[in-house]
Amino acid sequence: MALCVVLACVLSLQLMGLASVDRPRGSQWVEARARWNAQALDSYYLVVRIEALGNVCVQRLEVRGVWVRRVIENTCDTLWVEPMTVDELFALARDIENIPASRCTPSPHDCPCHRVFTLRRIEYDAEYGFPATILARSEVRFHPTARDFWEYLWEERNLPVCQPARRRFTVQVLSLTPLTPVDPTQISSARRVK
Numbered sequence: 001m002a003l004c005v006v007l008a009c010v011l012s013l014q015l016m017g018l019a020s021v022d023r024p025r026g027s028q029w030v031e032a033r034a035r036w037n038a039q040a041l042d043s044y045y046l047v048v049r050i051e052a053l054g055n056v057c058v059q060r061l062e063v064r065g066v067w068v069r070r071v072i073e074n075t076c077d078t079l080w081v082e083p084m085t086v087d088e089l090f091a092l093a094r095d096i097e098n099i100p101a102s103r104c105t106p107s108p109h110d111c112p113c114h115r116v117f118t119l120r121r122i123e124y125d126a127e128y129g130f131p132a133t134i135l136a137r138s139e140v141r142f143h144p145t146a147r148d149f150w151e152y153l154w155e156e157r158n159l160p161v162c163q164p165a166r167r168r169f170t171v172q173v174l175s176l177t178p179l180t181p182v183d184p185t186q187i188s189s190a191r192r193v194k
Contacts, residue, residue, distance in 0.1 A: 032131070036129035045060070046084070089131040089134070096120055102117075111146040111148040112152040113140050113141065119137035137169075139166045
């Protein structure tokens with residue numbers, strides 16, 4: 001009986017938590033990409049701050065066309081993050097928006113728990129259109145709507161061990177400095193992003 005009461009409380013809390021799942025809000029990606037393309041900036045210095053897996057790193061790059069011409073600084077060697085050009089920032093923004101709000105864990109075939117996105121936000125630069133900030137937050141929760149959850153509970157006579165692993169991923173453009181502006185009278189020497 002006590003197990004049923006505990007289970008009912010856990011399920012109630014989990015179902016209430018489903019309301020806090022972050023769903024994609026619709027993309028401003030196409031508008032922002034068009035604004036970036038209209039600028040015709042193919043050469044720029046870019047400074048990016050990345051937070052992932054509990055680490056923070058910085059990339060300072062010189063980009064010409066779609067290529068990184070020179071890596072001035074890159075402290076992201078220990079992370080999986082390659083040097084981020086504006087094109088790669090747009091690709092990452094689209095990928096983050098397209099990730100399902102919930103994914104089974106520990107694997108797609110074993111689903112007593114699921115990783116839930118609690119926050120996904122992409123902010124685009126008002127002037128140039130590039131993704132200025134990309135945020136993704138997630139955590140692991142019980143998955144009471146999955147058959148695997150109930151099978152585990154029945155077989156093990158215990159709740160599954162859902163690691164409360166919270167993940168934070170942030171990419172922030174600290175500055176973008178055009179190298180060959182289309183109209184030099186309109187562009188300052190550096191564009192700081194706040």
